[in-house]
Amino acid sequence: MSSSFQLPTKYRNWALTLVGAGILSTVLGFIFSPTNVWISLHIGAIYFLSAALFGSFIIAVAEVSSAAWLAPYKSVAECMTSFLVPGGVLLIVSSLGGAHTLFEWTHAEAALHHPVLAEKQAYLNIPFFLTRLIVFVGLWVWLSQKLIKASRNQSPNRVKWAVIFLVVFAFTFSFASFDWIMSIEPHWYSTIFALYCFSGFFVAGVSCLTIAVFVLDKRGFLSGVINENHYHDLGKFLFGFSTFWAYIWLSQYLLIWYTNIPEETTYYLLRTHNDWDWLFYFNLVLNWIIPFFVLMPRAMKRNREVLLRVGICLLIGRWLDLFVLIAPKVFESSKVTGPSIGWVEVGIGLGFGGFFVLVCAAALAKHRHIPKEDVYFEEGLHLTQ
Amino acid sequence: MVRAITYASFSDDKSLLHAAKELRGRGISLIDAYTPFPVHGLDEVLGEPRSRLPIVCFVAASIGCVASMWFQIWTSAQDWPINVGGKPFASIPAFIPVTFEVTVLLGGLVSVAVFFFRNRLFPGKAAVIPDRNVTSDGFWIAVEHQAAKVDSAVLNRTLQDLGASHIRHEEQEI
Numbered sequence: 001m002s003s004s005f006q007l008p009t010k011y012r013n014w015a016l017t018l019v020g021a022g023i024l025s026t027v028l029g030f031i032f033s034p035t036n037v038w039i040s041l042h043i044g045a046i047y048f049l050s051a052a053l054f055g056s057f058i059i060a061v062a063e064v065s066s067a068a069w070l071a072p073y074k075s076v077a078e079c080m081t082s083f084l085v086p087g088g089v090l091l092i093v094s095s096l097g098g099a100h101t102l103f104e105w106t107h108a109e110a111a112l113h114h115p116v117l118a119e120k121q122a123y124l125n126i127p128f129f130l131t132r133l134i135v136f137v138g139l140w141v142w143l144s145q146k147l148i149k150a151s152r153n154q155s156p157n158r159v160k161w162a163v164i165f166l167v168v169f170a171f172t173f174s175f176a177s178f179d180w181i182m183s184i185e186p187h188w189y190s191t192i193f194a195l196y197c198f199s200g201f202f203v204a205g206v207s208c209l210t211i212a213v214f215v216l217d218k219r220g221f222l223s224g225v226i227n228e229n230h231y232h233d234l235g236k237f238l239f240g241f242s243t244f245w246a247y248i249w250l251s252q253y254l255l256i257w258y259t260n261i262p263e264e265t266t267y268y269l270l271r272t273h274n275d276w277d278w279l280f281y282f283n284l285v286l287n288w289i290i291p292f293f294v295l296m297p298r299a300m301k302r303n304r305e306v307l308l309r310v311g312i313c314l315l316i317g318r319w320l321d322l323f324v325l326i327a328p329k330v331f332e333s334s335k336v337t338g339p340s341i342g343w344v345e346v347g348i349g350l351g352f353g354g355f356f357v358l359v360c361a362a363a364l365a366k367h368r369h370i371p372k373e374d375v376y377f378e379e380g381l382h383l384t385q
Numbered sequence: 386m387v388r389a390i391t392y393a394s395f396s397d398d399k400s401l402l403h404a405a406k407e408l409r410g411r412g413i414s415l416i417d418a419y420t421p422f423p424v425h426g427l428d429e430v431l432g433e434p435r436s437r438l439p440i441v442c443f444v445a446a447s448i449g450c451v452a453s454m455w456f457q458i459w460t461s462a463q464d465w466p467i468n469v470g471g472k473p474f475a476s477i478p479a480f481i482p483v484t485f486e487v488t489v490l491l492g493g494l495v496s497v498a499v500f501f502f503r504n505r506l507f508p509g510k511a512a513v514i515p516d517r518n519v520t521s522d523g524f525w526i527a528v529e530h531q532a533a534k535v536d537s538a539v540l541n542r543t544l545q546d547l548g549a550s551h552i553r554h555e556e557q558e559i
Contacts, residue, residue: 250478250481253478254478254479254481254482257478258470258478258479260470296443298435298439383425384425384426384429385425
């Protein structure tokens with residue numbers, strides 16, 4: 001087994017450079033195109049807050065199902081959750097600072113004069129929105145801490161905390177997806193929306209976990225712990241849940257396409273016109289078609305180099321998915337036709353990535369990175385498929 | 386021709402797996418193992434080549450996918466075009482659920498059929514098992530004497546050392 005974890009200086013410098021690039025893009029972006037900055041900040045905050053939340057989610061799932069497959073690299077999921085607090089703060093910044101750019105319902109005259117928005121004022125107003133945001137993120141932070149502490153100490157309460165987390169997660173995640181993403185188009189609604197967000201959340205979380213395990217394994221921090229059977233598990237998750245995402249994607253599209261009701265189709269009209277269409281379909285290629293055909297053979301799921309590339313493809317796909325969810329309406333409100341992706345998006349996205357890596361690596365260095373205390377650790381080492 | 390087979394039973398999956406590994410390490414290959422539930426890692430120890438069933442499944446599923454899509458387009462756009470809600474005759478989104486279902490159905494059914502055919506299995510076939518308890522709590526392995534290349538007394542002792550509780554010799558006509 002290997003020595004304690006320390007982020008290699010080379011990686012640390014890269015991450016710091018990315019954070020610098022992100023801050024620079026934000027500052028310059030505010031001068032040239034503030035709309036793009038608010039969109040990117042909002043996407044970045046949701047993206048990495050979700051990745052952090054996935055860490056606790058997968059630990060809770062493993063605890064509830066008495067699973068051994070996660071035990072050897074449980075610490076990687078644990079360290080991901082350390083971004084919950086920074087992610088929550090950044091989300092408050094993006095959704096409050098960018099409230100007028102992002103959310104149509106914050107415009108007083110629009111809200112009062114439109115009957116639908118006037119009715120929704122009771123739910124969609126800034127104080128209540130902020131309260132919900134703080135309550136959701138606060139619950140996630142508190143329950144994650146309880147769960148991870150119980151899991152580290154192998155306390156008999158760990159299944160109880162895992163169950164509480166999962167139940168709370170189901171409700172808070174659904175409402176969070178309504179608040180932070182769906183309310184950008186307050187006239188439109190979809191009853192499968194929370195599930196759609198959850199499927200993307202799962203795929204991106206597994207991709208993040210896979211890439212982190214790959215990097216740690218490659219640098220020798222998980223040698224003797226991880227072998228191709230563990231990668232096979234992660235590969236199956238990527239394969240299965242990318243297909244699940246496509247299934248939900250189609251389910252939402254199909255019903256709206258079939259019934260063809262004007263108030264529902266606006267969502268897809270916006271995304272299939274004015275050059276948004278190629279991004280809209282490219283989203284399906286990145287998130288499903290490529291992973292599905294690449295990961296279909298067994299040998300591919302067991303090859304960590306392939307998993308790294310598919311993971312990166314899916315992470316870019318998840319960003320594009322959020323961009324297609326969030327940006328079209330915001331650009332339309334700001335009288336920008338068509339998609340606009342440039343250095344602001346790339347810079348801020350990478351900046352968030354660098355910050356995420358720094359926070360998680362610091363958390364991983366603070367605790368043991370090989371969870372030998374876990375009762376399932378030994379069983380998890382000897383996984384076979 | 387007659388072949389001599391030694392059957393040995395073990396108390397649980399771990400000791401079975403251990404014994405199988407030990408025997409292979411000594412150059413004695415097993416011809417089969419019988420367990421009440423799938424034991425992870427047993428395929429590798431038995432030295433079985435990987436199943437080619439996934440290829441059958443892939444081909445059948447691909448045929449199901451293409452054929453069902455073609456059939457729907459042919460029926461609703463070519464042979465008897467019907468206007469449904471003003472949508473195009475060949476409305477791909479509407480065909481995807483059926484295409485998906487037929488893909489899965491054909492992939493599944495053909496895999497099962499080919500599996501049965503290849504293993505010469507059919508409902509009601511008499512089970513070829515060393516003991517009835519392999520369906521509840523028995524873990525058996527089968528070693529062929531010719532493959533073992535050891536004297537049966539030596540083989541017996543080796544199996545006993547590895548924790549075998551019952552050992553039985555059998556001669557089968559092949």
